[in-house]
Amino acid sequence: MNLYLKYLSIQFRSQLQYRASFWLLTLGQFFIPFSVFAGLYLLFDRFGQLQSWSFFEVALIFGVIHMAFSVSECFARGFDAFSSLIVRGDFDRLLVRPRSMALQVLGSQFEFTRFGRMLQSAVVLAWAIANLPIDWSFAKAVTLLLMIACGVLIFTGIYMLFATMCFWTVQGLEVANVFTDGGREMAQYPLNIYGRWVKMFFTFVIPFGCVNYLPMLYILGRTSGPSIGYMAMPLAGALFMLPCLLIWRIGVRHYRSVGS
Amino acid sequence: MSSPSGALAEDDADLLDAGSSVLPRRIPHDRACAAVRHKNAELWWDVPVIDSYELLRDIYKVPDAVYRANLSMLTETLQLQQLLHTPVRQLSLGQRMRCEIAASLLHGPRILFLDEPTIGLDAVSKLAVRQFIRTLNEEKGVTVILTTHDMSDIEALAERILLIGKGTLLYDGSLTRLRGRFGTRRTITAEYSPSHRPLDIPGAQTVSWSPERAILSVDTSQTPIAELLASLSAQVELADVAIEPMPVDEVIAGLYRELRL
Numbered sequence: 159m160n161l162y163l164k165y166l167s168i169q170f171r172s173q174l175q176y177r178a179s180f181w182l183l184t185l186g187q188f189f190i191p192f193s194v195f196a197g198l199y200l201l202f203d204r205f206g207q208l209q210s211w212s213f214f215e216v217a218l219i220f221g222v223i224h225m226a227f228s229v230s231e232c233f234a235r236g237f238d239a240f241s242s243l244i245v246r247g248d249f250d251r252l253l254v255r256p257r258s259m260a261l262q263v264l265g266s267q268f269e270f271t272r273f274g275r276m277l278q279s280a281v282v283l284a285w286a287i288a289n290l291p292i293d294w295s296f297a298k299a300v301t302l303l304l305m306i307a308c309g310v311l312i313f314t315g316i317y318m319l320f321a322t323m324c325f326w327t328v329q330g331l332e333v334a335n336v337f338t339d340g341g342r343e344m345a346q347y348p349l350n351i352y353g354r355w356v357k358m359f360f361t362f363v364i365p366f367g368c369v370n371y372l373p374m375l376y377i378l379g380r381t382s383g384p385s386i387g388y389m390a391m392p393l394a395g396a397l398f399m400l401p402c403l404l405i406w407r408i409g410v411r412h413y414r415s416v417g418s
Numbered sequence: 419m420s421s422p423s424g425a426l427a428e429d430d431a432d433l434l435d436a437g438s439s440v441l442p443r444r445i446p447h448d449r450a451c452a453a454v455r456h457k458n459a460e461l462w463w464d465v466p467v468i469d470s471y472e473l474l475r476d477i478y479k480v481p482d483a484v485y486r487a488n489l490s491m492l493t494e495t496l497q498l499q500q501l502l503h504t505p506v507r508q509l510s511l512g513q514r515m516r517c518e519i520a521a522s523l524l525h526g527p528r529i530l531f532l533d534e535p536t537i538g539l540d541a542v543s544k545l546a547v548r549q550f551i552r553t554l555n556e557e558k559g560v561t562v563i564l565t566t567h568d569m570s571d572i573e574a575l576a577e578r579i580l581l582i583g584k585g586t587l588l589y590d591g592s593l594t595r596l597r598g599r600f601g602t603r604r605t606i607t608a609e610y611s612p613s614h615r616p617l618d619i620p621g622a623q624t625v626s627w628s629p630e631r632a633i634l635s636v637d638t639s640q641t642p643i644a645e646l647l648a649s650l651s652a653q654v655e656l657a658d659v660a661i662e663p664m665p666v667d668e669v670i671a672g673l674y675r676e677l678r679l
Contacts, residue, residue: 161476168473172464175505251460254452255477262477 161257165265173270180271187274191224195282211348214289215378220346221283223370226309227342228275234314235269240321241329249413259410290378298377301389308395309369313338315402316364322409337364345370368394452522452530460521461506467517468502471524478525485524492520495550512543519547529561536568548574569666581673588677596669602639603664606646608632610654619649
């Protein structure tokens with residue numbers, strides 16, 4: 159953990175070397191999801207509500223998933239951009255060091271310009287929370303944090319899966335974006351508006367529904383039955399991470415150098 | 419050629435087979451070896467060199483006292499004082515190479531792989547790097563495995579040469595012995611007053627010829643030098659003659675030719 163922070167600090171100083179570029183990118187990252195969110199707002203302004211979901215409820219779901227996405231893009235960027243590490247042959251260098259591979263890959267790259275995106279998501283979250291008549295309790299606050307944290311784990315898990323593919327394909331796979339960007343776009347709306355197969359997929363295969371939609375029902379007080387089940391739901395995200403880690407380790411063991 | 423420090427699987431290991439008397443089959447992971455290569459750098463591009471060094475210290479868990487001792491030794495011998503607080507991207511190639519080499523040695527590895535360490539360096543850096551490698555080997559007992567195409571590196575540094583071509587080991591031994599195989603060959607450069615008649619020296623091969631200058635290659639066990647000079651001066655009016663042993667490049671090229679590679 160200590161080493162992770164040191165990686166963080168050196169990368170942060172590196173990116174700040176190009177100050178103007180850094181701030182412009184951060185600003186840009188603020189506005190990308192902003193335009194998506196503006197679209198959402200206009201849609202609700204015109205049609206009132208989406209199945210029985212009000213604007214602020216959807217905004218809360220939107221905020222959570224975007225927050226998870228931007229945090230994972232910032233801090234797990236090393237896995238997201240892993241193919242460059244393989245192509246340049248830098249991965250070989252990491253292999254001879256007495257540290258865990260996952261830690262070193264995480265530390266190899268951070269994308270601090272995603273702060274803009276985080277800020278935007280935080281604003282949306284705060285706005286939604288301020289306008290929703292939620293009966294807040296300690297348990298609900300914890301659930302909300304757990305949702306974001308486990309959402310980060312799911313995105314990171316997907317990055318890891320596709321990073322592992324690079325051991326065989328060398329080049330990165332754009333198809334990963336179907337699951338990360340695609341998953342984010344799907345999960346920014348309540349899951350129950352989709353068809354059965356979509357629901358199943360995003361609950362049992364890539365459990366975005368578990369970190370977002372289901373516990374959200376509990377926070378909004380729309381559940382019937384024991385709330386503890388809904389509260390614990392985000393942990394499915396942590397569970398998703400386990401096979402990803404395992405596959406990653408198998409990949410590392412099978413790795414051969416690309417040569418130089 | 420790729421440096422023999424990448425991750426090779428067992429059946430890729432022609433190179434390791436060739437060098438198996440040099441390297442243990444599996445190099446122990448922790449702190450044992452380090453590699454300096456051109457393409458992938460150990461240093462972080464945008465921050466001062468010293469920041470990278472401190473991060474490397476943490477990665478390799480180098481104890482503080484060891485780190486400080488190594489750093490001051492490296493700073494002194496590689497003359498890094500001026501460079502430590504400069505961002506890497508502002509260094510020249512030679513300066514960066516010196517910093518890279520130091521970065522690889524902070525954790526005190528016992529084996530150092532160097533892949534073309536002097537390629538593209540200015541004369542001063544080249545000599546400094548060479549001098550340093552020699553000191554490292556002699557004083558610290560570090561085994562240095564050098565992959566290079568620069569024959570002057572070999573002449574200056576190598577005790578043992580492993581010549582590899584098409585995945586097989588062609589030669590394993592000292593440079594002197596290698597020279598010995600071609601040791602009776604001499605290269606003769608002759609300058610003379612303009613003459614338009616091509617030289618015809620029995621027992622010598624003409625490497626190049628111009629009306630004022632010719633380079634010949636001769637095997638002195640077949641054709642004694644005196645005989646050669648006699649026939650030379652009979653054909654042209656000699657101005658200057660230089661007789662040299664074969665350069666290392668040609669020794670190597672000769673070896674490749676001999677083995678038809």
